[in-house]
Amino acid sequence: MAxxxxxxxxxxxxDVSVPADMSPEDMAQRLEGVVAKSRPDRVxxxxxxxxxxxxxxxxxxxxxxxxxxxxxxx
Amino acid sequence: xGLAPTYNLVAHRTLRLPEGHLALLxxxxxxxxxxxxxxxxxxxxAFPWRGSEDLPASVxxxxxxxxxxxxxxxxxxxxxxxxxxxxxxxxxxxxxxxxTCTYCYDFEPSRWSAKLQPAQIVEAIAGIxxxxxxxxxxxxxxxxxxxxxxxxxxxxxxxxDWPDKAxxxxxxxxxxxxxxxxxxxxxxxxxxVGLSLDAHTxxxxxxxxxxxxxxxxxxxxxxxxRFPDFVRRRCGVVAVVSKASAADLPAFALWLQERGxxxxxxxxxxxxxxxxxxxxxxxxxxxAVAVYSDLVRLxxxxxxxxxxxxxxxxxxxxxxxxxxxxxxxxxxxxxADEFLVLDAEGKKRSCDCVYDGYFELGSRETDxxxxxEAIRHRHAWLEREGPSCAKCPLFxxxxxxxxxxxxxxxxxxxxxDPVGCAVVRYFYPQLLAEFVQDGETPLLDxxxxxxxxxxxxxxxxxx
Numbered sequence: 001m002a003x004x005x006x007x008x009x010x011x012x013x014x015d016v017s018v019p020a021d022m023s024p025e026d027m028a029q030r031l032e033g034v035v036a037k038s039r040p041d042r043v044x045x046x047x048x049x050x051x052x053x054x055x056x057x058x059x060x061x062x063x064x065x066x067x068x069x070x071x072x073x074x
Numbered sequence: 075x076g077l078a079p080t081y082n083l084v085a086h087r088t089l090r091l092p093e094g095h096l097a098l099l100x101x102x103x104x105x106x107x108x109x110x111x112x113x114x115x116x117x118x119x120a121f122p123w124r125g126s127e128d129l130p131a132s133v134x135x136x137x138x139x140x141x142x143x144x145x146x147x148x149x150x151x152x153x154x155x156x157x158x159x160x161x162x163x164x165x166x167x168x169x170x171x172x173x174t175c176t177y178c179y180d181f182e183p184s185r186w187s188a189k190l191q192p193a194q195i196v197e198a199i200a201g202i203x204x205x206x207x208x209x210x211x212x213x214x215x216x217x218x219x220x221x222x223x224x225x226x227x228x229x230x231x232x233x234x235d236w237p238d239k240a241x242x243x244x245x246x247x248x249x250x251x252x253x254x255x256x257x258x259x260x261x262x263x264x265x266x267v268g269l270s271l272d273a274h275t276x277x278x279x280x281x282x283x284x285x286x287x288x289x290x291x292x293x294x295x296x297x298x299x300r301f302p303d304f305v306r307r308r309c310g311v312v313a314v315v316s317k318a319s320a321a322d323l324p325a326f327a328l329w330l331q332e333r334g335x336x337x338x339x340x341x342x343x344x345x346x347x348x349x350x351x352x353x354x355x356x357x358x359x360x361x362a363v364a365v366y367s368d369l370v371r372l373x374x375x376x377x378x379x380x381x382x383x384x385x386x387x388x389x390x391x392x393x394x395x396x397x398x399x400x401x402x403x404x405x406x407x408x409x410a411d412e413f414l415v416l417d418a419e420g421k422k423r424s425c426d427c428v429y430d431g432y433f434e435l436g437s438r439e440t441d442x443x444x445x446x447e448a449i450r451h452r453h454a455w456l457e458r459e460g461p462s463c464a465k466c467p468l469f470x471x472x473x474x475x476x477x478x479x480x481x482x483x484x485x486x487x488x489x490x491d492p493v494g495c496a497v498v499r500y501f502y503p504q505l506l507a508e509f510v511q512d513g514e515t516p517l518l519d520x521x522x523x524x525x526x527x528x529x530x531x532x533x534x535x536x537x
Contacts, residue, residue: 028077032124043120045130050117052107052139053509053518055152055396 079144080124081133086141087467088114089503095510098141100470101457104392104404105140105152108510140396152396154404157412159206162401164426165195167224168216169418173248173290176281177314177349180216182429188418192227198416199232199241208240214426216418219251222259229263246270246312248282248290249297257304267309268339269294272319274329280318281355298333310337310384315365316355324368331381339384340365342493344482346428359496366497370504374516382524389501390521392471393509405456405473409433410449424449427478432487452477452487462490472498 018027084105089097096111109117121142123133136142140152169185171178202209211232213225229243244266260267271294272279282290298305311330313319319326323340330338343349343356357365369386372378388400401408409424415433417423422435424445435442456463456474463469475498479491508515 025077032078043116045120045132048109048113048117048120048132050107050109050132050135050139051510052135053394055140055394 078124080122081137081142081144082122082146083118083136084141084143084148087465087469089467089506091503091510092507093511097467097506097510099467100140102470103140103148103152103154104396104398104471106393106471106506107136107139107141108506154397156410159412160202160209160414161206161412162210162212162408162414163198163202164212164214164413164415165190165198165218165228166214166216166416166418166426167195167218167221170220171215171217171248172220172250172285173217174283174285175348176283177316177343177347177352177355179344179346179349179427180429181348185418189221190224190416190418190420192224192231194420195224195228195416196231196235198414198422199228200235202414203236203239203241208242210242210244213243213245215246217248217251218245219247219256222251222256226259229259233263242266244268248293250284250290250293252297252301257301260308261304265308268312269297269305269309270314271311272313272316272326273322274326275322278319278322278326281314281316281349302334306334306336309335310339310382311335312339312341314343315340315357315362316343316352317357317361318355320357320361320365323365324372327369327372327378327381327383331378335381337382337384342479344428344479346482357493359492362493363496363500366501370501370517373520376516379520379523386501387521387524389471389498390505390517391525393502393505393518394521394525398473402476403473405469406450406453407473407477409477410446410453425478427476428482430478430481432481433478448487449477455488456490460488460490462495466499468498468502471502 016030018030022030083098084103085101086098086105087101089099090111091097091108094111095108096114097106097108098114098117099106129137133142137144137149140149142149166180167190169180169182169188171181175181199209199211211228215221218225225245232241243263245260246268248270270282271291272282274291276289276291279289279291284290284293288296313323313326315323327338342362343352345352345356349355366386369378369383373383373386388398388403391400392398392403398404401413407413407425413424414435415423415426417426417429422437422442423433424435425433432448433445435445453474457469458464460474463472463474466472472495475491475494477487479494480489481487483489483491505517508517
């Protein structure tokens with residue numbers, strides 16, 4: 001790792017053995033998997049406490065009918 | 075085999091909440107979630123994330139919550155698609171009224187004698203129903219019951235012409251013309267009825283003036299006494315909030331609840347129409363927040379329960395859905411797609427809140443598209459560089475305030491309504507704070523109860 005100004009620069013070299021007839025897409029996926037596993041600061045998602053309210057997808061009623069007794073604008 | 079998608083957090087801002095929590099709030103939707111503040115850096119550092127295995131639970135949560143994009147695209151279930159046709163048609167039957175309310179935003183001498191003819195209304199409805207499965211038709215004015223014969227003719231004709239369409243009717247009236255015959259008609263045709271009343275006191279209704287005879291309050295009281303069951307089943311109340319009525323609002327809400335009226339909607343006075351010079355009656359942002367605060371207090375101490383205060387519920391709903399249904403409390407507002415006004419002079423508009431050329435849709439489809447696009451353009455501009463909105467964490471929930479009110483205050487659409495902005499900045503932090511704090515959740519519970527009454531139950535639990 002080198003440091004240039006305030007920026008860290010990582011140089012990574014990877015050796016991957018793959019069959020000679022492997023497709024470029026499969027090759028990319030293998031490479032991606034190797035890089036992902038080597039990520040030094042990979043977050044442990046299980047330690048995150050994310051909360052929200054489960055959403056209703058597509059309200060049952062819509063438009064003015066959900067706004068009964070209102071004039072149609074605010 | 076394709077590449078695994080890359081997940082990224084969508085554009086969002088954060089809002090600090092009590093007890094060390096942080097809310098992540100999307101910019102382009104109503105998506106939100108909370109996280110302990112100390113975990114936020116880890117969360118941000120986890121993305122972009124790519125993997126071919128099953129999504130980790132937290133990634134799945136964020137995806138379901140609408141806070142992630144996949145290869146640049148948001149979760150489609152969390153994005154509101156524009157309506158392809160109007161869902162609501164507001165019919166301004168006449169510019170005339172038997173009241174002389176001093177604040178009437180709709181009053182314009184040149185429109186006073188204007189009247190829509192039944193054929194114009196039927197054709198406007200048909201134009202929408204030819205390309206949609208249903209429509210909500212709202213009769214408005216002026217005072218629409220001055221034209222009851224036209225209403226009856228239109229309803230009968232539309233029911234006959236379109237038997238397979240889902241058509242709902244509503245009316246906004248001062249109630250002065252409600253007779254047994256009209257009540258029977260409205261009941262038989264499943265109308266929703268909005269009654270205009272500002273307070274339970276004469277002082278609070280001082281701007282709702284009549285030409286002669288009983289006061290506007292006395293007339294409504296007479297109607298309530300005469301048709302109590304009809305009122306409970308079909309009617310709600312719309313109140314204009316001015317300096318004359320604001321102080322009485324909590325007591326008014328309780329008064330309505332005691333009488334079994336199920337809905338109250340608030341509209342902060344705009345200095346438009348006959349009320350053009352009523353700046354001294356318009357609430358300041360701080361006074362509007364005080365109104366919200368009073369009502370929130372009544373809900374928190376359970377004094378208000380059965381009465382659905384629509385103004386609050388519609389904003390609360392944005393925390394519970396990705397597809398807000400309220401026309402005004404979202405961005406872009408319904409003027410961008412699903413709201414159509416046929417005014418008393420036969421012109422089509424995208425909104426009736428302010429009679430400004432900005433809302434005229436013209437007679438050609440391209441005119442309408444351009445006018446509606448302007449609403450979307452304003453929303454995008456506010457999100458990008460709006461002075462109040464660009465850095466506001468609540469923009470996704472708020473939508474940038476009412477464009478009509480912004481025009482009323484500033485004269486231009488590229489602005490925000492200061493009252494709307496203030497109440498949003500007050501109200502959503504209250505709701506989100508309640509969500510993260512241990513203990514009772516009276517505001518969210520209030521929404522849940524009324525939501526159940528309106529539609530399918532909505533669960534309330536951490537994911």
